[in-house]
Amino acid sequence: MAIRWGILGASRFAGQTMAPAIHASRGAVLAGVATSSPEKAAPFTDLAPDCRVFGDYDALLADDGIDAVYVPLPNHLHIPWMEKALRAGKAVLSEKPLALSADAIDPMISLRDETGLVAAEGYMIAHHPQWHRVRHLIADGAIGELRHMDTAFTFNNPDLTNIRFDASKGGGSLPDIGVYALGCMRLATGQEPTAITHTDLQMVGGVDVAARVGLRFGDVTGTAYTAMNSHRSQHATFYGSTGKIHLTQPFTPGASGEATLVLSQEDFNARVECWPAVNHYVLQVEAFGRAMAGGESFPWSLEDARAMQSMLDAVYAHAAAG
Numbered sequence: 001m002a003i004r005w006g007i008l009g010a011s012r013f014a015g016q017t018m019a020p021a022i023h024a025s026r027g028a029v030l031a032g033v034a035t036s037s038p039e040k041a042a043p044f045t046d047l048a049p050d051c052r053v054f055g056d057y058d059a060l061l062a063d064d065g066i067d068a069v070y071v072p073l074p075n076h077l078h079i080p081w082m083e084k085a086l087r088a089g090k091a092v093l094s095e096k097p098l099a100l101s102a103d104a105i106d107p108m109i110s111l112r113d114e115t116g117l118v119a120a121e122g123y124m125i126a127h128h129p130q131w132h133r134v135r136h137l138i139a140d141g142a143i144g145e146l147r148h149m150d151t152a153f154t155f156n157n158p159d160l161t162n163i164r165f166d167a168s169k170g171g172g173s174l175p176d177i178g179v180y181a182l183g184c185m186r187l188a189t190g191q192e193p194t195a196i197t198h199t200d201l202q203m204v205g206g207v208d209v210a211a212r213v214g215l216r217f218g219d220v221t222g223t224a225y226t227a228m229n230s231h232r233s234q235h236a237t238f239y240g241s242t243g244k245i246h247l248t249q250p251f252t253p254g255a256s257g258e259a260t261l262v263l264s265q266e267d268f269n270a271r272v273e274c275w276p277a278v279n280h281y282v283l284q285v286e287a288f289g290r291a292m293a294g295g296e297s298f299p300w301s302l303e304d305a306r307a308m309q310s311m312l313d314a315v316y317a318h319a320a321a322g
Contacts, residue, residue: 002027002028002029003027003028003029003067003068003288003289003292004029004031004032004065004066004067004068005022005028005029005030005031005032005066005067005068005069005070005285006031006032006033006034006054006060006061006063006066006068006069006070006090007019007022007030007032007033007034007044007069007070007072008034008057008060008069008070008071008072008073008081008085009033009034009035009057009071009072009073010033010034010035010037010040010041010043010044011072011073013072013095014033014044014070014072015040015043015044016043017281018070018072018122018281019033019043019044019047019048020047021279021281021282021284021285022070022285023047023048024279024282025282025285025286025289026286026289027286027289027293028285028286028289029048029050030044030047030048030051031048031050031051031052031065031066031067032051032052032053032054032060032063032065032066033045033051033052033053033054033060034053034054034055034056034057034059034060035053035054035055036055036056038053041053052065057081057084058084061084061085061088061090062088066090067090067091067292068090068091068092068093068118068288068292069081069085069090069091069092069093070092070093070094070095070122071085071092071093071094071095072095073095074163074166074169074170075097075100075169075170075171075175076100076168076169076170078094078095078097078098078099079094079098079099079104079105079107079108081094082094082098082108082119083107083108083111086108086111086112086115086117086119087111087115089115089117090117091117091118091119091288091292092117092118092119092120093119093120093121093122093284093285093288094119094120094121094122095121095122096121096122096123096179096305097121097170097175097179097305097308097309097312098121098302098305098309099305099309100170100175101309101313102306102307102309102310102313105302105305105306105309106306108302109302109303109306112302118288118291118292118298119302120288120291120298120300120301120302120305121300121302121304121305122284123179123183123300123304123305123308124280124281124283124284125180125184125187125250125251125280126187126299126300126304127280127283127284127287127299127300128253128259128275128278128280128283129275129278130247130250130253130259130261130273130275130278131184131187131188131250133261133273134188134236134238134245134247134261135187135188135189135190137245137263138188138189138238138240138245139190142240142243142245142263142265143238143239143240143241143242143243143244143245143263143265144240144241144242144243145240145241146189146220146238146239146240147220147221147239147240147241148220148221148222148223148238148239149185149188149189149217149220149221149222149223149236149237149238149239150222150223150224150235150236150237150239151180151181151182151184151185151222151223151224151225151235151236151237151250152181152224152225152226152233152234152235153177153178153180153181153225153226153233153234153251154177154210154225154226154227154228154230154231154232154233154234155177155227155228155230155232156227156228156229156230156231156232157228157229158229160204160205164176164207164228165204165205165207165209165228166207167205167206167207171206171207172207172208172209173207173208173209173210173211173226173227173228174208174211174226174312174315174316175312176226176228177226177228177251178211178213178224178226178312178315179308179312180250180251181224181225181226181236181251182213182215182224182308182311182312182315183308183311184236184250184251185215185217185222185224186307186308186311188236188238189217189220191217191218191220192217192307192310193215193216193217193222193311193314194216194217194218195215195216196213196214196215196314196315196317196318197214197215197216197221198212198213198214199211199212199213199214199315199318199319200212200213200319201319202227202229208226209227209228209229210225210226210227210228210229210230211224211225211226211227211315212224212225213225213226213315215311232256234249234250234251234252234256235247235248235250236250236251242265242266243263243264243265243266244263244264245261245262245263245264246261246262246264247259247260247261247262248260248262253275253278253280254278254279258274258275258276259274259275259276259278260272260273260274261273261274287299
């Protein structure tokens with residue numbers, strides 16, 4: 001039986017990205033959207049004519065025709081609505097970042113265990129095969145001993161009224177895109193950072209519009225650059241003793257270019273792998289469905305979300321300490 005998905009809110013991202021991903025996923029049905037603005041429901045009902053429109057979030061959560069809920073709300077609302085969804089008996093997938101601090105995730109881990117429901121953060125890159133390949137190549141010694149990781153994720157948004165610039169709602173480049181530029185290092189290595197060595201945050205109105213961060217994972221160093229005021233760009237590069245792995249579109253392949261991995265080794269020949277047709281949002285929804293069916297664990301757990309948030313907390317703490 002297909003999983004009937006409901007979406008809390010009719011944000012542009014939900015309408016343009018997650019609703020189509022749910023609609024395109026095997027074993028999933030876009031069954032409902034909750035919004036107080038009927039005109040905002042049009043992209044959802046145009047996509048799936050049987051999608052029901054609920055006037056408020058609580059009405060969707062109370063409906064027996066909804067099995068799983070996706071939460072694309074502003075960052076500060078993720079935890080409250082995940083809790084409400086779980087208490088209403090719904091499995092729930094929340095947009096990242098799940099919380100504004102790592103400690104806030106602990107009650108959700110307990111509630112997940114108490115209810116037995118699937119609850120997770122939507123960290124879509126963990127489902128993309130290019131990242132599975134990076135982990136395999138590093139673990140297999142394809143570039144020798146890993147020495148350094150370098151990432152960047154930037155875009156230019158001059159609209160200071162955008163929610164990303166609202167400190168009270170969890171704004172900032174680190175919560176928005178640092179979860180990828182920093183979190184992918186943990187994803188690639190399976191290791192937790194042992195130290196934050198450098199932070200340089202450019203603050204505007206209480207949020208970091210740009211951040212330069214240095215980290216250590218034991219003997220391996222890492223640098224990350226995130227910005228909401230720079231030309232749109234992204235990359236992730238892993239330097240080893242005998243080779244290098246470079247991802248040209250590590251975070252939003254498809255939307256900004258083709259997912260491409262370039263492996264350089266001591267023979268100086270570049271080996272290129274591409275994934276032109278992969279939609280990691282679809283893979284994420286399908287993996288969530290398999291977890292609900294009990295077939296396998298969801299690849300990105302609440303514990304993973306907590307560990308990644310701990311990285312961000314440590315960066316902010318380091319910056320605050322000067």
